[in-house]
Amino acid sequence: MAQDRATAFRRAASLGKGINISWLEQTWDPKALDRRPITSADLDLIKKLGFNSVRLPVAFKYYEKHKAANAKLFKNIDQVWAWCKRYKLKLIIDYHYGTLADSNHTAETKAVIDTWARLARLYRNLSANDLYFEIYNEPPPMDPQLWKDAAYNIVTAIRKIDKGRTLLVGASNYNSIYELSRMVRLADENIIYTFHFYEPFFFTHQGATWVGDQVSTIGVPFPYSVEKFPALAPKAKGTWGETNYYQYRNDGNAGSIKDKMQIVKNWAGKYYVPILCSEYGVYNKYADADSRCRYIKAVNETLKEMQISGILWEYNGNFSIFSGKPSMATLPACMQDAIGLEPVGVK
Incomplete structure (x- = not known):
């Protein structure tokens, strides 16, 4: 219905400027759930930096193999939600590191649905204006129609439990802007379509x-x-x-960034649907700091000009915007400018 689509547009705008918290998708760290590298102070800092939203990638499939770990996982998710409420931040729960492929799409779609059914029942009474579900991070380079069928089935299953939640859906080939531009929107009206922007990849992932x-x-x-x-x-x-x-x-310039972003902006206009850039950023090991800042500023300015909310990757990992442990003191001056931080009270 028209009201549902209006709601999706309003909520997409409310996500504003956001940042990813890397933690619960770290399958390479067997003690990730016990470390709890994020505290209330981190969410306070995120708010002070002018961010409106947090995206929390979660490796659900990995942790579901172990009952004890799964219990800890949900405890940690609940804690992040409590902190987001405290600091008035929107939260996106993102299904990360699935194993969906052409060869297993029927069985794997069912497994993803089972996970979302559990989540939907747990969280259906929480504010739909503040909590969002991203149904699947970076679908692989699979048959686009098979992915669309899977997405439709996942959305339909969630709707049976939670009719008012705004869902985030991207395209195949790792949330590609090009695949999204070829995708036909789903019938559901309360969806924000998401994409990842690491163009040019040659720069953003150098040395990865x-x-x-x-x-x-x-x-x-x-x-x-x-x-x-x-x-x-x-x-x-x-x-x-x-x-x-x-x-x-x-x-390698701001004009090219704008041209590529325009591809998804045009697609959104064609179908009159809201869009979100749920990941963008630069691997920080080899790119020099000034280049990283200039790139992030160029993407931010383009998103702002096109009225698209964007979620930086990331707060506390190898794409971190900080020069050390996250704090106001370790946020370089050029990065303060890049993310649009007001200089008042910032050293």
């Missing part, structure tokens, strides 16, 4: 070992500078990294 040799070229500046541009890393030869190396002179 988990991506492979295509990003092995490091020291890549933003924007592109012929004087500062590094030589192509030998490992990148013959990969997409070589193609992107030569393309970067065209892609």
Whole structure:
């Protein structure tokens, strides 16, 4: 109904400027649930930095294998929700690290539905203006129609339990802007369509070992500078990294960011649906601080101009906006400017 779509637009706008908290998706850390690296003070800091919302990625499938761990998981989620309420922050619970694929889509969709049914029953009485469900993070490069069918079935299952919750749905190929531009919207009206923006990937993921040799070229500046541009890393030869190396002179600038963002903005206008950038940021190990700041500022300014809410990746991991342990003192001046922090009272 028209009212549901109006609600989705209003809630998408209310998410405003947000940030991801990396913790409950850290499957590589067997003690992640016990460490609790986030405290009330962190949520207080997030609020003081001008953020409106928090996205909490959760590796549900991983923790469901262990009953004791699963109990701790929900206790931690409840704690984050309590802190978000205290500091008047919106919370997005994100289903992270699923195993959906073309080969298992029927059985795996059912497993995802079972998880969301449990979540929907647990949280259906919590404020729909403040708590959001992102049904599946980064669907893989699978048949887009199979993913759309899965998304429809997940949404339909949640609706049987919670009719008023606004749901976040992205496209296949890792929440690709290009796949979203080819996707046909779902019939449900109370949906915010989400995408991830790491364009150009050659810059944002430089040196990230988990991506492979295509990003092995490091020291890549933003924007592109012929004087500062590094030589192509030998490992990148013959990969997409070589193609992107030569393309970067065209892609490595704020104008290109705007052009690519316009792709999803045009799609949203075509279907008259709200959209959200639920991840953007820069791997911080090899990109210089000023380039990271300039890139994040360029994305933020584009999102603001296009009236799209955006959720930074991330608060406290290897894409962190801080130069050390999160605090006002470790937020570089250029990053304060990049995220639009008002300078009053900030050292």
